[in-house]
Amino acid sequence: MESSIAEQQRILASDWGGGKSPFGTSWSKFMMWIFIISDALTFAAFLITYGFMRSISPQWPKQTEVFNMVLITFMTFMLISSSAVMAMAVAAARARQPKLAVQFLALTILGGLIFLGCQAYEWTNLIEEGARLTRNPWGVPQFSAAFFVITGFHGFHVFSGVTILAIVALRAAMGKYSADGVENAGLYWHFVDVVWVFVFAFFYLL
Amino acid sequence: MAEQHDQHSISYKTYLMTWVWLLVLTALALGLGYTNIDERLKAFLLVCTTLAKILVIAAVFMHLRYERINLILITFTPLILAVILFSFTFPETLGNATHLIRVR
Numbered sequence: 001m002e003s004s005i006a007e008q009q010r011i012l013a014s015d016w017g018g019g020k021s022p023f024g025t026s027w028s029k030f031m032m033w034i035f036i037i038s039d040a041l042t043f044a045a046f047l048i049t050y051g052f053m054r055s056i057s058p059q060w061p062k063q064t065e066v067f068n069m070v071l072i073t074f075m076t077f078m079l080i081s082s083s084a085v086m087a088m089a090v091a092a093a094r095a096r097q098p099k100l101a102v103q104f105l106a107l108t109i110l111g112g113l114i115f116l117g118c119q120a121y122e123w124t125n126l127i128e129e130g131a132r133l134t135r136n137p138w139g140v141p142q143f144s145a146a147f148f149v150i151t152g153f154h155g156f157h158v159f160s161g162v163t164i165l166a167i168v169a170l171r172a173a174m175g176k177y178s179a180d181g182v183e184n185a186g187l188y189w190h191f192v193d194v195v196w197v198f199v200f201a202f203f204y205l206l
Numbered sequence: 207m208a209e210q211h212d213q214h215s216i217s218y219k220t221y222l223m224t225w226v227w228l229l230v231l232t233a234l235a236l237g238l239g240y241t242n243i244d245e246r247l248k249a250f251l252l253v254c255t256t257l258a259k260i261l262v263i264a265a266v267f268m269h270l271r272y273e274r275i276n277l278i279l280i281t282f283t284p285l286i287l288a289v290i291l292f293s294f295t296f297p298e299t300l301g302n303a304t305h306l307i308r309v310r
Contacts, residue, residue: 015275024274033277037284044288048295055299064240076232084225087267088218183269190267194260200232201256205239206249 032184036191039157043195046150047202053142061138063204068122075118076200079158082111083193086165086186093182098172101182105169108189112162119155123148146203154199157192164188216266224266231259 012019089104136144265271
């Protein structure tokens with residue numbers, strides 16, 4: 001009898017044992033992962049649709065001629081750097097150093113705001129040059145449709161991320177934070193970075 | 207056990223090194239974007255650098271390397287579904303499919 005209880009405990013403790021916490025995380029972190037997975041599917045659909053449109057298109061504008069690649073590279077740099085600082089904010093929150101965590105969070109938010117500013121500048125330039133959802137001066141109309149939809153959705157995610165991080169930073173400054181909360185906000189922020197890695201490679205470079 | 211790893215294993219130095227590696231990979235992708243090689247080879251190499259980057263971000267920044275294997279496997283589902291969607295739709299574009307799109 002005793003050996004069977006020990007066997008049961010061994011199974012429950014293993015990675016596939018199930019039990020009360022089958023994934024070994026808090027419920028909030030697991031929900032954040034589920035949300036990230038569903039959001040990733042949205043962006044996967046966008047990027048695959050873009051790939052489809054691009055490969056049936058007889059021509060596609062040369063990105064280096066349409067976009068300011070220095071600006072795009074700078075935006076990528078900002079997002080990757082803010083992601084690294086966000087990871088440090090989580091580490092500081094885990095080490096119970098709220099002041100340091102707030103400083104790192106403020107830097108992350110700053111990075112996000114700079115990214116959004118650059119994107120607003122890029123959109124304004126392209127709209128002034130005549131790009132719209134349904135037409136643009138560089139050939140296939142699908143080019144600007146894909147551009148506005150993909151970067152627009154991503155930009156809105158960055159905006160949401162900045163808002164969430166501002167709330168987390170304010171709460172941390174007031175002492176009302178949990179390390180789990182900071183980590184969950186961080187997971188979302190890193191996901192926004194991951195999406196940009198795909199957009200940067202497939203929309204701007206390919 | 208996962209929580210213990212979260213708290214102790216990753217130092218600021220690891221994050222800094224990860225950041226440097228991500229910048230190196232970004233520079234590599236940027237270089238690929240400007241090289242004049244076959245489009246298909248370029249696409250393949252860009253997919254490789256992109257996958258390398260997201261694996262690094264997920265493993266270190268998102269702490270996935272310290273999670274249980276079942277959570278890690280779940281996070282791969284969007285990638286697998288995306289590959290399926292891609293392989294269903296992409297053959298449609300082969301051959302003369304230009305009737306589907308119009309140039310103004």
